[in-house]
Amino acid sequence: MSPALPASEEFSYRNHRLHCEDVALDELATRFGTPLYVYSRHAIEAAYNAYASALDGRPALICYAVKANSNLAVLDVLARLGAGFDIVSGGELARVLAAGGDANKVVFSGVGKSEAEIVTALKAGIACFNVESNSELDRIDAAAQKLNLRARVSLRVNPDIDARTHPHISTGLKNNKFGVAYADTLALCRRAAAKPAIDLLGLGCHIGSQITEIAPYIEAVDRIIDLIDALVREKIELRHIDLGGGLGIRYRDELPPLVSDLVSALLARLDARGQRDKTVVVEPGRSIVGNAGVLLTRVEYLKPGDSKNFAIVDAAMNDLIRPAMYDAWMNVVPVVPRSLERRVYDIVGPVCESADWLARDRALALEPGDILAIAGAGAYSMAMSSNYNARPRPAEVMIDRTHAHCVRSRETVEELFATESCLP
Numbered sequence: 001m002s003p004a005l006p007a008s009e010e011f012s013y014r015n016h017r018l019h020c021e022d023v024a025l026d027e028l029a030t031r032f033g034t035p036l037y038v039y040s041r042h043a044i045e046a047a048y049n050a051y052a053s054a055l056d057g058r059p060a061l062i063c064y065a066v067k068a069n070s071n072l073a074v075l076d077v078l079a080r081l082g083a084g085f086d087i088v089s090g091g092e093l094a095r096v097l098a099a100g101g102d103a104n105k106v107v108f109s110g111v112g113k114s115e116a117e118i119v120t121a122l123k124a125g126i127a128c129f130n131v132e133s134n135s136e137l138d139r140i141d142a143a144a145q146k147l148n149l150r151a152r153v154s155l156r157v158n159p160d161i162d163a164r165t166h167p168h169i170s171t172g173l174k175n176n177k178f179g180v181a182y183a184d185t186l187a188l189c190r191r192a193a194a195k196p197a198i199d200l201l202g203l204g205c206h207i208g209s210q211i212t213e214i215a216p217y218i219e220a221v222d223r224i225i226d227l228i229d230a231l232v233r234e235k236i237e238l239r240h241i242d243l244g245g246g247l248g249i250r251y252r253d254e255l256p257p258l259v260s261d262l263v264s265a266l267l268a269r270l271d272a273r274g275q276r277d278k279t280v281v282v283e284p285g286r287s288i289v290g291n292a293g294v295l296l297t298r299v300e301y302l303k304p305g306d307s308k309n310f311a312i313v314d315a316a317m318n319d320l321i322r323p324a325m326y327d328a329w330m331n332v333v334p335v336v337p338r339s340l341e342r343r344v345y346d347i348v349g350p351v352c353e354s355a356d357w358l359a360r361d362r363a364l365a366l367e368p369g370d371i372l373a374i375a376g377a378g379a380y381s382m383a384m385s386s387n388y389n390a391r392p393r394p395a396e397v398m399i400d401r402t403h404a405h406c407v408r409s410r411e412t413v414e415e416l417f418a419t420e421s422c423l424p
């Protein structure tokens, strides 16, 4: 029996070979080498379309969070569907524009926007800055005045809500660096509304990532609507509400709500509280691309031991840091399952750190040379990779039915130090 794969239906076993869409993954490993990231175009499209249908008929902007996976082909697939983008740097804006994304569907989040990034984004004509502090508001106002433009802004509120997720990816609590403190928001809105170069569009929040319940979202939206109501009493009328991203995916046995259920619960809440006229902005990242990608890696050595058996593979923490960084559990399955007896392995990479592990205590039937697929690797995987240990980063392939497009070639070692030099 082939192993279960809690991922998109675009990854499935056919004749005991794991496929992405209509392409066998062992063939891809031979053709492009390993480690290799593989993405399914149709899985990305289906995930985006779930948001689009749930929001159909409402004024809405679905801004894919570029940080989750910023490969140009991923951005291109989404731009063709009419997506907007949530960016956190000038680099991400450049990627969106290079991929044919529409600047006027871009929202710019993040606590540390530099003056140069603000100027570039203003000139590009982005939809909105998600402002996270008083000083940032002043900086955007000054830059807009200099350019003789008006900057559209929305304040990112810190609603002090516990999203009940991993502490490293929880962002809506008071002690997180993100967002304007709830108690300071009204005062900051008054300042923003009085500035001639600022067009205050709305309020928003992003309370965390890998959230698996609807309740924290509803709590957050209620707190934001309380602020919107208070502003109406002061004749400050807002036009949009940004609900952030954060919806979790299934890596193992999590049961996150369906996009349709989350969105309808949120829309119902907005309607019940008289906010039907607001443009709804969402910023999903992981739930669009997470289960649309796998990382393929080859077993180099099996190293049995008294207390542990290790399977040493050619991917490492530099390629995929989520296990080391967040203790993340990611499913590991053989691309061509064997009928040997299974043993329990830790799957580790060649990097010289004890934290260089990809999975622990997995029962697998392995031989050196086997190809493993690490599931759920479409989000925060290649995007967080590095060159630690002078390791060139993997190639990336996008599957579109029977076609495999190489959308990023494997780095060469020479490229890694091409911009460095020895002393004269």
Ligand code: LLP
Pocket (backbone or CB within 6 Å): 065, 068, 086, 109, 110, 169, 206, 208, 209, 210, 244, 245, 246, 247, 283, 284, 285, 286, 287, 322, 326, 379, 380
């Ligand atoms: N909007 C803002 C302002 C964000 O900071 C983020 C993610 C998102 C949207 C998208 O959230 P998503 O829908 O992907 O949950 N590296 C971590 C996740 C960090 C998330 C950071 N912010 C991981 O691998 O789990």
